[in-house]
Each structure stands twice: as structure tokens, then as C-alpha cells.
Amino acid sequence: MTSLSLEFFHSCSAGAGSTKAFPNSFSKRRIRPSHIQTHVSLSCSSRIFSSYSCSATLSSMAEEVEKQTFDVERAALLVQELRGSFNSGKTKDYEWRISQLKGIAKMVEEKEQEIIQALHEDLSKPESEAFVSEISMTKGSCKLAIKELNRWMMPEKAKTPMTTYPSSAEIISEPLGVVLVISTWNYPFLLSLDPVIGAVAAGNAVVLKPSEIAPATSSLIAKLLEEYVDNSAIRVVEGAVAETSALLEQKWDKIFYTGSGRVGRIVMAAAAKHLTPVILELGGKCPVIVDSNVNLQVAARRIIAGKWGCTNGQACIAPDYIVTTKDFAPKLIDALRDELEEFFGKNPMESKDLSRIVNAYHFIRLTKLLDEAKVSDKIVLGGQRDEKQLKIAPTILLDVPEESLMMNEEIFGPLLPILAVENLEDGFDVINSKSKPLAAYLFTNNEQLKKHFVRDISAGGMLINDTILHLTVSTLPFGGVGESGMGSYHGKFSFDAFSHKKAVLYRSFDGDASVRYPPYTPGKLRLLKALMSGNIIVIILALIRWLRSADKIDQ
């Protein structure tokens, strides 16, 4: 294993001791990993990887699995095969794109229960949540693409300047070729299929690598796509670090990655070798500023929905921390407490409406954030945990030290620190001292504050007086800036993300201006200046002067 893949493993699935070597979708056989909640400590998490291959040998099918390993060679064959399909031109066809999108829509429609089941298995995701954020969103994307594709594919007319008269121009969206989508585990269905929908709508061949950390959904996607779409151009490769490394060695025409900044760097470094453009959908610490003049109950509910109602805080746009004023903090905490009880009952550990933590590694990571000195005594609500069930209760902390791990790493879980400041504008400094987040939220009725917030804070997207919802608006680009990533998607932006905008200029043979060509003379320079200015009168004057100067070598 190369150092790259080791690092990769460490960062994306370290501690996922429960995930075994997966036979990929090639092998047509899948082994469902059982959920062994191994108790691993962080310090040895990278070690686990070395036991990764060993654990496979426990299985009687180990040898067979070994043979089926998806290595660089197989990855190369896969890309070659898909490139063949792409080169045949069939994926460029409108009909093909529509039929594939319809296939995906049909799949979501028909297999809704199986998908909800898999999400429950991987994350205990409540059915309603799974339906809202994964099924409906995927279906919505697909339907929008089917409805709009004709329009999206239409060449865009472009104006041509006086200088190039007579001419006409257009911008044509063409597919990039064979693209790779690497997905993540927190919305394992939506974040796998949403980019695939964009890639297919744009006419590309695509390989999807779902996250091995959500194994049930990963293998379900592999199975379903095999059934519902054209496998000569759309493929799933299941697996972990080894498989991903093998895929990253290949030359792709675009790589779309959702996940952490650390792995994002590995992806981009691999892409640099082949000059492959990348879209990185990362995360960050998404702040929420809460003013004291707000409708407290509504604000509290919307914060809760965005935090614990999104895979229990394991979402890249979930609120990470709250900034509010010292006076208002106790009131906000009371409101959050009341509404949390309303949503999840007196004992949230038993609520069916909360997702669990994805695996032991992340459970330990989160408890480490909580157990840090000077942090654990800041808990004002919650703090209960159940390692066996991988559950952590919604937890609110007040005035966690700024230098703590919790205030410096993306939390990605059900912990919500509240920072009390004298003045809300001080909160801007706190936010700006950290790297740019994927989303920033503000609750206020103060127009001035809204203005300053929008002007002074940079984030992938912003939402005022609510959380999360901007993600569902297909007319808004969704993507990060700075550490929260690069490139955007959703709706037409997804189509554009997987398209090359080819400029096409049509010229006629009339109106050939010999000023363009040597031999160069002062008269030509004058005329050229006039032409470049685009001012018709200046052009005519210069032209007359130039003709008079009998500079007609051309004829």
C-alpha cells in the first residue's frame, strides 16, 4: 500500500474496523459487512488499516475475494471500457440521457422502502428524514433534469463584437468524457446520486464510488444501478482506500468528491497528475448568529431541524456553533431545551427520530471533543452517550474555550457549542478568524445586521432566519469556497459542472480586413485602433483615411 493510500485510509475510514474488504460490483457478489463495534482508540486508528486485509482472511471466501480485488489494472480496464462507450457517442444523445435519468427516477420510486431500510441500517436514519433529505431530493433533482434537459442542452447564442463582423457565435455544452464521483456516508444515497444525475444529464460516462462507511447503502446502490441504468456507461465500484486509490490513479475528465478537506487534498493531488478538473464539496464549521430580537421559538426549532434533524448533526451544512449575546444566551438555551423535548421527548436517547453516530471511530472522535478538559464542564444540556448503540444525545455547551478542539475542528455530530459575545459584530470576527464555512446562518430582524452579515462574511452559501433550506433550492448554486471546497452543483449548476462550454465562432468570407495582416503600416495601426474601439464613426473615418493613403498592397 502506498503512502497515499495509507493516508487516505486513515483519513476517510480510519477506525471503520467494522468494514471489510468489499468485493466490488464487478464480482457480482457482495459480502455485507456485519457491524462489529470494535472499541478502537484514536491513536491506533491507522493501525487498523493494516488489519484490514487480515480480517478478510477470516472469511472462507477470502481467497476468492483477494482475486477479485479491484486494483489499478482493473480500474484501468473499467475506464477503458467506459471510454469506449463514451467514444461511441451514445451518451451524448438526448434520448440516452433522458432514459438513464428516467431509470434513476424509477429506481427511487420503486425501491423507496429498500433505500429507507439501508439508511436505517447504516445510520438509524428516521424514515421521514430519509424521505425528506435523500429520497425526495434525489427524485426532485432527477425530475428537474428530465424536465429541463432540452433547454439546458440548447446552444447559447453569444453576441459578437464589431471587430469580428460579420460573424455569429454560440456556446455549446459538451460532455467532458468519463467522470468519477466519490461520495460520502452521511447522506449516502443523495450525495451519491445527485452528482451522478448531473454527470448523466451532461452526457458523460460515470463511475460512482459510494462510501464504504455506509455499507448497506453502498451495496444497495451498486445493486440497484446495475438493474436500472446502462451499465456500459454508468458503473459503481464499491470499496475503501485500496479501491479508491486504484480509481484515483486513472485519468478522468472530471472528479467530483464529497467529503473532508484532508481527502479532498489527496483527490486534488491525484487529479493534478492528469490535469483533471475537480469539484470538491467539503464542509467546515458552519456558524449560526442569533440576534436577541428574533421569534425565539421559531428560531430554536429551525436550528434544531438543521442540527439534530440532519443525521444528528452529521451534515456538512449543519450548524456547527452558535454565536449570540451574553444576555440572550440563557433564553436561547431555554428555548432550545423546550423545543428539543418537544421534538425528541424527555429521553432523546430513546427517540426514533434521531440518527445514530455512523461508527465507533466517529463516536470516539466526538466523545474526545466532549471530554477535553475545560469543555466537559461546559455542558448545559444533554451529554448522554451510549457506546453500544453509537448514540449521543443532543448536547449544548456554553462558552467552550476558543482554543479547544471543539471550536477548531468541524464537529460533525450532535454537539452544539454556544459562544456568548458582548456584541454580535464581535461574532463576525470569530467567524472570519476561521476558514470559510460551507454555510453561514443568521437569525435577526435587524436589516442593518443582515446587510453586514452578507457583506462581511464569506461562505459557500448563506441563509437568513432559517437553516439548511438553501440546499433544496435548485436555482441556487451549492458549493463551498476556500476550505469548504470549490465548484458548485444542483439544478442547472450540476449540468454545467459536468459540461465543457465550447465557444463556437462562425465567420463568413466577406469583410476580410487586410489591416489584420502584414505588411504592417502606420495606416493599418490607425485603423486597427479604430476597429478595436468598436466605435463605428471612428472606424469609418479611419477607413476613409486609410483608403486615401492608397495603402492597397493587399489588392
Added chain:
Amino acid sequence: MEAKEGMEESLAGLRETFKSGRTRSLAWRKSQLRALLDLLRENEERIFKALHQDLGKHPVEAFRDEIGVLEKSTNFCLSHLEEWMAPKKGPLPLLFFPTKGEVLSEPLGLVLIIASWNFPISLALDPLIGAISAGNTAVIKPSELAPACSSFLASSIPLYLDTKAIKVIDGGQDVGEKLLQQKWDKIFFTGSPRVGRVVMSAAVKHLTPVTLELGGKCPTIFDSFPDSRDLKVAVKRILGGKWCACSGQACVGIDYLLVEEKFASTLIDLLKKELKKFYGENPEDSGCISRIINKQQFRRLSDLLKDPLVRASIVHGGSLDEDKLFIEPTILLNPPLDAAIMTEEIFGPLLPIITLNNIEESIEFINSRPKPLAIYAFTTNETLKRRIIAETSSGSLTFNDTILQYLCDALPFGGVGQSGFGRYHGKYSFDTFSHEKAVLRRPFFPELEARYPPWNDFKMNFIRLAYSFHYLGIILLFLGLKR
């Protein structure tokens, strides 16, 4: 070490300026763009001189490809900037009423522009127009291989532009490497794929987005023409796209020609005739054609001709003057396809002509090679045009002319595959240096209860109806008339 510290200090100053918010105002952006125009207008002679010194560029060519292009771009930007800066509305579904959604273009921060030597003024300042228009602070690293232009930029820019926001850092490879180690919010690079990889690899450390403007072998498909007048115009445009743009040292310049075999000799005769009209008997003395930038490039180009089979394929020109770094416009007929001249980007005044039995074969020929920055096609055959559009891929595609797509502000300019990624010119320059921030504004009322847990069947039904925008269904559900 000292130099590095100095660099870090001046970058910190630029970041401070950005933080102050000064560069975001429309007034600042416009004042800088106007100052750039002043710089160009007041220093025309100095720029002509510098370009002549570095590349032997004739003033007309220099004006056409550098000063003129820049003035045009700046003017275009000035007249559209306000419109570009205005937030764009994102229409929202009724369900969200009364919510407002918009997309705001915000500056990225501190950006690095690495320019190339072939158009040393325009490839440094054209991206700068975009960086300024989007409200960024910027560092320009001009190419050290065009030293006169590089020092012109370093000395004149501080006299015209806001020195606290825009800096020129000139120097060689060591300076470039040091710059790449810094944290940028965007890197805009023009140059070769080899250095492009280095730039992108360096950008990984800080997850910096990059725009790579690279090159490639830009093919020209030359169909036969029934009309001899059209043919003559086409031939001139070929010359314009090969030798008139920095003597072939241009990323959008023609690299090779594809023609039908039966037509090749006519074409070669015409090319020779027009070459004579353009440059006279002795092109070296015409003053109208640029020289090769330096010894290294000169040797690279002369090495391309060393292969005996390549040498034998020369049908016009081929003389080299190492002292004056001049290479005569040279035409080759069917050099071996596996020779370096047909596998590497030529980037010089050598023009191979490859003959095909049928012009339609050119599509396959092009598709079997990396995607070029531009494809040119001279044809009046509409079917062929359609096939080229649909079946080939390139940064841009121009019919019946060369290079002119570069001048169209409404067209995105940029590569695909080996020819790079990202695009600029006109509004695209503004977008390249902006982050499109989605902003959604919500009131506190009305509040939809069904969004929140504890979940029940009513809420599930509501969500189902809401996602399909089935408003009547929603009303019925609330009235208790629908299950």
C-alpha cells in the same frame, strides 16, 4: 530567506487591504480599471519597445494582440461591471413563499496571476482585469523569459494602480516556486501543461482553486473551396493564425493543417504566394514577423527539424538564424506522424500539412489526440460543420477564421482536457475571480410544523405532497380530506 520574508510581508499587506474591504467597492474597481487604461495609453511606445526587445514584435502586431485587446477588454468590463456585480435572483418555488433567494458574486481574496512570455503584456493584464473587476487583490508574476516586458510591468504598474492592492513580483523560477508556496485564494496560470501540473500540485496544500490556460496542438481542417475568392481569404487567415501571431508562438495559433491529398499542392502554392505578399522575399528583414523568444526555444524548434524524415518533408522555408533567433516561416508536407513535430505542441513558425484521402477523416485524426485549445475549420459544407461541432472536443471552435474567437468578449476562452480548465474574458473573467454566494432570506412566518419531528404519518404525507408541489393536495390534507 530574506526575499521570502519580504514576500510574505508584502502578501500580508495585500491581505490586510482586502480585509479592509476597500477593493470591494464599485468605485475602487472602476478607478483601477481606468488607471489601467491610462497605463496602456500613456505607455504605448514603451510597450511597443519592450515587446520589440523581447520578441521582435512589430507595433501593429503588438497593438492588435496586446494593447488593443487589453483596451477593448477593459472598456467592455467598465461598461458592464455594475450589471455583473448586481445580485442575481434565484426564482423559488411557491412553497417557500415569502422567501427571497439570490446569488451574490463576492471577491475571492488574494489571487496570483502567472503570465506567459509569448504575449507578456496581455496575458499578465487580461486576467488582472478580471481580478480587479471582481474586487480582489492580486499579485502578478510576469514571465522572466520576456525580461523587458517584465520590468516594464514591475516599474509601471505601481505608478498607476493601487500599490496596496496590486503588486508585480518579477523574478525567475525560484521566485515562482516561493510564490506557489504561499496561500492564495485563486491561482490563474497561463503556460505549459508541465508547469500547469506543478501549479495545481502546489495549490493542493491550501485547496486553492486554479484556472489553467494551457495550449495544445490546435488543428486546422481545410476543406476544398469552389470559390477562388473565398479560398484566397481562407489562406490569408491561415497565415494570420500561424505566423502573424507571435510567429506561431501562441497557444491558440495553428499547429498543423489537415487537407485532402488532391488539394495539398494548390494550398501550398497559395500559402507560398501569400507569404511572399506578407513578408516579401526575405521575411527576416520584413520586420513584420516576431523572432523566437530565446536560445532554448530556438534549439527546441530546430531540433524538431533535425529528424531527417522531417527535414525531407520541408516544402517551403526551413532556414534558421541562431544569432538573430529567427526561423523562417516553414511549411512541411506529411512529416512522420510519430516525429516530435507531430506529437508535441510546435509553438513556433513551423506548419506541417497532413494530407487525408477524405476531409471527414480529420475528425478521427483530431479525436485520437489530446483535446486542443482551439480547432479551426475552413469549410462551407454544413454537414461537415455539424459533425465537427458534435464529434470533436476543444476549448473553442472557429469556422472560417483563426484566433478571432479570442477577441469576442461574449465567448468563454479556456481549454478542456490537456488544454486546461477554467475560462475567462468578458463576464467569464469576472466569474473566474468571484465566488457565487447563494443567499436565501426567510421570514419567521409562516412556519410549517410538518418540517419538524416527532414524525408522524400526517407530516410524511405533507412532505410527499410538498415535494411534488401538489398544492391542492396540501390544502386537502390540512382540511382532513386527504389521507
